[in-house]
Amino acid sequence: METLLLPLYKNGFLTPEANFFFAIVMGFVFGFVLERTGFTRSQHIADSFYFRNLAVPKIMGVTTITATTWFILFAYMGWIDLDALYTPATFIWPYLAGGLLFGLGMVMSGYCPGTAVAGLGTGKSDALVFLIGIFGGMYIYFVLYDKIEAFASSGSLGVYKLQDLFGGNQYTSYILTVALEVGIILFLMTLQKLTNKGEK
Amino acid sequence: MKKNYWNPYFGGVILGTMLFLTFLIASQGFGASGTFSRLTAQFLVDSDKSWLNNGYVGHYFKHSNNALLNWTVLETIGIFFGGFVSALLAGRFSIKPDKAEGYSTLKRFFWALVGGAIVAFSTRLTRGCTSGQGLDGMATFSVGAWIFMFSVFAAGLIMSPFFRRQWVDDAGKDK
Numbered sequence: 372m373e374t375l376l377l378p379l380y381k382n383g384f385l386t387p388e389a390n391f392f393f394a395i396v397m398g399f400v401f402g403f404v405l406e407r408t409g410f411t412r413s414q415h416i417a418d419s420f421y422f423r424n425l426a427v428p429k430i431m432g433v434t435t436i437t438a439t440t441w442f443i444l445f446a447y448m449g450w451i452d453l454d455a456l457y458t459p460a461t462f463i464w465p466y467l468a469g470g471l472l473f474g475l476g477m478v479m480s481g482y483c484p485g486t487a488v489a490g491l492g493t494g495k496s497d498a499l500v501f502l503i504g505i506f507g508g509m510y511i512y513f514v515l516y517d518k519i520e521a522f523a524s525s526g527s528l529g530v531y532k533l534q535d536l537f538g539g540n541q542y543t544s545y546i547l548t549v550a551l552e553v554g555i556i557l558f559l560m561t562l563q564k565l566t567n568k569g570e571k
Numbered sequence: 572m573k574k575n576y577w578n579p580y581f582g583g584v585i586l587g588t589m590l591f592l593t594f595l596i597a598s599q600g601f602g603a604s605g606t607f608s609r610l611t612a613q614f615l616v617d618s619d620k621s622w623l624n625n626g627y628v629g630h631y632f633k634h635s636n637n638a639l640l641n642w643t644v645l646e647t648i649g650i651f652f653g654g655f656v657s658a659l660l661a662g663r664f665s666i667k668p669d670k671a672e673g674y675s676t677l678k679r680f681f682w683a684l685v686g687g688a689i690v691a692f693s694t695r696l697t698r699g700c701t702s703g704q705g706l707d708g709m710a711t712f713s714v715g716a717w718i719f720m721f722s723v724f725a726a727g728l729i730m731s732p733f734f735r736r737q738w739v740d741d742a743g744k745d746k
Contacts, residue, residue, distance in 0.1 A: 378598035390597055394642045397593050398649020401601055404589065405650070406657035408582035413669045413683070415576075417738040420731035426579040428724075431706065433583020434590060438710040441591035457599035459698055459708045461715030466704075469696030470722025472689055478727040478734050480686025481669065483701045484694065485603035487687070488647055490669075492654030497668035497683040502607070504687020509611035511688065512695040516627040523696055532712040544712035551717070552709075 377451040402489040411490040413481025413497055420478050422563040425556070432552035443545045453541055463526030480504070590710055600707030602643040603650065604694035609638040627695070643703070671740045682737060 379385045385393075408430055409415040418424035445451040477483055482490060482501045490498030512519070533544035577585075594600050612631050615622040616638075622628045631638040658664040670679040694700045697719050699707070705723070708716020735741075 377595050379596045381598035385596065390642065391645050393596055394645040395649040397589065397597070397601075398646035398651075399653040399656075400589055400649075401586075401646070402650035402653025402655075403657040404577075404582060404586050404653075406654045406661070406663070407577045408579065408586070409576040411654050411658070414671065414738050415669075417731075417734070420727045421735065421739055423739065426576070426582075429579040430583045430586065431701075431709075431720075433580050434587040434706060435709045437584050437587025438590040438594075438706075439712070441588065442594070442710070445595075451595070453711070455598065456594050456711050457707070458711040458713050459704050459715055461713060461718070462698070463715075463718060465696040466715050466718040467722050469693040470719040471726040472693035473697065473700070473719075474723040474726025474728075475730050476686040476689030476693060477723065478686075478730050480683045480690060481738070482683070482687070483603070483690060484607060485601065485647075485650060485700065485702045488603060488606075488650045489654030492651045492656075493658035494664050494666040495669055496666060497670065497679055500668075500680045500683040501687035501690075504684040504689075505604075505607045505691040506611050506614075507684075508688035508691025508693075509608050509695070510615070512692050513612070513615070513622075513625055513627050516625060519696075520626060528714070531714045533714060533717075534712065536714050541712065548709065548712060 375450065375452055375455075377445070378455055381455055401485070402492060405486055405489040406493055410486045411493045411495065411498075413486075413490070413495070413501075416483075416486060417478060417481040422559070422566050425559050425563060428559055429556055432556045436549050436552050439545055439548050443542065446541060458530045458532070461526075461528040461531040462524060463528065465523050465525060468522075587710075590706060594710070597642060599642065600703070600710060601646065602699060602703030602707070603647055604691065604700040604703060605641070605643045606647040607691060608695065609641060609644055613638045671736065671738050673740070674737050679737060682734070 375382060376384060380390045405411055409426055416427055419427040442453055446453050480501050482498060484505060487498040487501045491502060533547050534540055537543060537547060590600055609631055612628040615628060623632055668676050668679050697704050705716055705720050
């Protein structure tokens with residue numbers, strides 16, 4: 372099998388230094404877009420939980436659809452091996468419990484780590500307080516790690532993709548992903564209409 | 572004059588293309604929570620070497636004595652400046668908390684602090700936040716990312732009535 376060019380760094384076409392430089396550039400663009408889309412405002416983010424404004428799920432959904440569409444096109448053309456991309460491993464129970472906790476923390480604080488960093492850049496004082504809290508939460512986790520370790524690695528499935536669960540290949544996963552994202556956005560828009568609290 | 576925010580669908584196409592390009596070049600996607608985990612670990616180790624024996628903190632120092640020489644850490648610095656420059660250009664830079672009008676700033680700070688701690692703790696269980704686990708995972712078809720995202724939104728929706736006064740101006744014009 373011939374060596375692919377992409378992804379550049381993993382295939383050795385980029386020095387670690389260049390990759391680090393690229394990290395700052397891409398972070399800058401990421402922060403810029405987060406601000407442009409309103410993700411730097413905790414109230415704007417929290418609005419989605421009250422169906423006042425669905426910008427957050429819409430953006431996340433379209434982001435996923437866009438990225439996966441590019442991926443599947445490039446994979447189809449034989450320009451990239453999707454398995455070479457870093458994919459987070461799946462741990463069922465800690466992701467379920469951690470996700471529930473995360474949701475609680477998110478509706479409480481209105482931020483997640485990335486949006487708070489960009490929010491701090493826009494001068495939001497509550498983002499600064501949130502980030503101070505972040506250090507506290509990390510510290511608590513480190514202190515309790517001995518007791519949590521077993522749970523944190525429970526339900527381990529390794530790298531586990533949609534096609535591993537539902538069968539098929541990467542195209543199956545792609546179709547499922549697009550269907551899920553479109554379904555979620557339409558479902559939330561319907562709920563928004565029904566609850567009649569929408570501001571658009 | 573303040574500009575309007577981008578249309579969410581347009582924003583999603585831009586963000587998705589950037590996420591794709593990031594994977595294409597760096598072989599990994601966006602992240603943020605790891606930066607703060609590493610910062611906390613580095614601070615603890617610098618103040619007391621015995622933290623290296625901590626099972627979690629220790630794993631950052633297996634191959635290096637600097638936990639901060641990391642892709643996500645540098646990317647996070649970029650996120651800060653990106654937010655700053657964009658807000659300046661849009662006339663949206665201002666030092667203030669974000670909350671419903673009339674909600675106490677002190678209470679807002681309290682929830683931001685506690686929420687921040689809870690979010691941080693959960694990101695260690697989930698190996699990432701809405702960026703590093705949610706977006707990156709969904710973009711690479713990971714089942715775990717979907718478990719995470721559904722749990723986040725379920726808990727957020729269930730708990731939202733308790734925090735309504737912090738976010739929604741019920742007395743305001745939109746009611």
